[in-house]
Structure formats: C-alpha cells, structure tokens
Amino acid sequence: MQKFNPNFSHAIWKWRTIWRGLCFALMLVVVMPVWAEEMTSVKSSYIGNATDFVKDWWNGLWESSHKTKKMGGSRNISKQLTEDALVVPFLEGRVCDAKLRVGKDKVYFWLKGGKPPYTIKVEKGGKVIGFKSNIKEAEVSLNWGAELKVGTHYWVIVSDTAKNSEPVITRFKVVADSQLPKPTQKEMLDIKNIKNSQERLSSCVQWLATQENGEWAFEAYQLSMNGRTDEILSLCGITR
Structure with missing residues (x-):
C-alpha cells in the first residue's frame, strides 16, 4: 500500500x-x-440631467424677458431682442454680476445663438488671461493656469462670425466660499427626502441656480459641468 x-x-x-x-x-x-x-455612465447621466436643468431654467427666464421686455444687463434691449443673436447665458441679462466661487482655474461657458466659429477671451484688469478661437461647439472651457481671486471682476468678450454682429461684453465676480447661500432646514430636508438620485441632484442645482435672483446660476452651471456630484449635494447640506 x-x-x-x-x-x-x-x-x-x-x-x-x-x-x-x-x-x-x-x-x-x-x-x-x-x-x-x-x-x-450613471454619474455622467446624473450630471447631464443637472446641466440640462440649468439650461432649461435659464432659457425660460430669457424667453420671458423677451416677451416682457424687462431684461436688464450688459447690452441694450434692442440687441437682446434680436432673434438668433449671440448670447452668453448666465452672464447676460442681469442687474447684478454673476458670482463664481474662488479657487477655480477652469471656467465653463455656454454660447447660444450667433454664428460659429466663436472667439472668447477673459480679461482681468485689462490683461487677457484666457483666450480661445475657432470655437465650433456651444460649450467651451477656458483654463488659464491660475486660480480665480476673491473680489476680482473678470470681463468676458465673445464674438461670432455673423454679419454685422457685435461682440458680447459681460463679466462675473469672484466671491469667497463663505458667501455661498445656505438652504433653510425645510429646503434641505425637502431635497434630502427625494428618493430618485437624479432628481435629488437636479433639485440641488435648481436651488442654487435660483438664489439671489439667479446670481448663482453661473456657479450652478460650473458644478453641473465638472461632475462633482458630492460637492453639489454638500451645498444643499447632503452628505453620502
């Protein structure tokens, strides 16, 4: 054996x-x-829905302003009412400056109307810090390698290739994180209790975009474009 x-x-x-x-x-x-x-893919879908919401919200305000002829802002009413004219959503048609939080070295812009290709530049104190030309897409990002500074106004100049078109000249202001609006307890609970993750994220973006007469819509658009879902939810007091 x-x-x-x-x-x-x-x-x-x-x-x-x-x-x-x-x-x-x-x-x-x-x-x-x-x-x-x-x-x-799921995360991208969440962000895409949030971005679409901010755009739809702004479109509704802009079209309403055309009808009521009450839109103020960086350009005269006749220019704003010109059909298919170049516009820079979130920056145009406001009495106060759009606000962005400090610390960004990249800013996203959405260009609407006009005739591409577009040219966009950002100036600080008369000095060009960001420039991009021959832009054919409606959404573009500019990265100038230095963070935005608190209390500074940045001028944005956008032009297209349409005949007799005038450049759009507008601006945004950079503020400290401490100036971010804060949701009330009820607003926070209402958003937190939304079961669907996509709807919860979109509701948070909606809340930020509508604060202070839309002055935070540009920031809401930035958040929806950079894909940081946790950061968006944290602004509404929600942690995961």
Missing part, C-alpha cells in the same frame, strides 16, 4: 490557493472595468 506523502498534499493545496488567487485577479481585470464604466 502506497504511503501518503504530506509534501505532495501540501504542494496540491499550495497550487490550488495560487490558482484561486489567479482566477480572482482575472475576474477583477474583466469585471472591474465594466463596473467602473457603468458607474461612470
């Missing part, structure tokens, strides 16, 4: 353990990218 070899048994167990480890590693290689892709 053949004797049992403990060394052989140990070798079998050792190789079985190694094989299980290899199988698990292979599973991670195959499954994790798919899972990550799905999670990224």
Whole structure:
C-alpha cells in the first residue's frame, strides 16, 4: 500500500490557493472595468440631467424677458431682442454680476445663438488671461493656469462670425466660499427626502441656480459641468 506523502498534499493545496488567487485577479481585470464604466455612465447621466436643468431654467427666464421686455444687463434691449443673436447665458441679462466661487482655474461657458466659429477671451484688469478661437461647439472651457481671486471682476468678450454682429461684453465676480447661500432646514430636508438620485441632484442645482435672483446660476452651471456630484449635494447640506 502506497504511503501518503504530506509534501505532495501540501504542494496540491499550495497550487490550488495560487490558482484561486489567479482566477480572482482575472475576474477583477474583466469585471472591474465594466463596473467602473457603468458607474461612470450613471454619474455622467446624473450630471447631464443637472446641466440640462440649468439650461432649461435659464432659457425660460430669457424667453420671458423677451416677451416682457424687462431684461436688464450688459447690452441694450434692442440687441437682446434680436432673434438668433449671440448670447452668453448666465452672464447676460442681469442687474447684478454673476458670482463664481474662488479657487477655480477652469471656467465653463455656454454660447447660444450667433454664428460659429466663436472667439472668447477673459480679461482681468485689462490683461487677457484666457483666450480661445475657432470655437465650433456651444460649450467651451477656458483654463488659464491660475486660480480665480476673491473680489476680482473678470470681463468676458465673445464674438461670432455673423454679419454685422457685435461682440458680447459681460463679466462675473469672484466671491469667497463663505458667501455661498445656505438652504433653510425645510429646503434641505425637502431635497434630502427625494428618493430618485437624479432628481435629488437636479433639485440641488435648481436651488442654487435660483438664489439671489439667479446670481448663482453661473456657479450652478460650473458644478453641473465638472461632475462633482458630492460637492453639489454638500451645498444643499447632503452628505453620502
């Protein structure tokens, strides 16, 4: 009768353990990218809905201002009422300056109407700090490698290639985080109690965009574009 070899048994167990480890590693290689892709897609969907909401909200205000002829802001009424004229949403048509929080080194702009390609530049104290030309898309980001400074006004000049078109000249103001509006207890609970994640995120963006007569809509648009869902929810007092 053949004797049992403990060394052989140990070798079998050792190789079985190694094989299980290899199988698990292979599973991670195959499954994790798919899972990550799905999670990224879901997150992108959340952000896309929030961005669409801010745009729809602004469009509603702009069209209403055309009808009532009460829109103030950086350009005269006749220019604003020109059909298909170039506009810079969130920055135009306001009595007070749009507000952005300090610390950004990239700003997103949404261009509407006019005739592309567009040219956009941002100036601070008469010095050009951001410039991009031959822009064919409606949404564009500018990165000038330095963070926005508190208390500073930044001028935005946008032009298109339509005949007899005038540049849009407007501006935004950079403020400290401490100036961010805060939701009331009721507003916070109302948003927190929304079960659907997409609706909760959009409601938070809606709340910020409508604060102080829309002065925070430009900031809400930035948040919806940069994809930081946790940061958006935290502004409404919600943590995950």
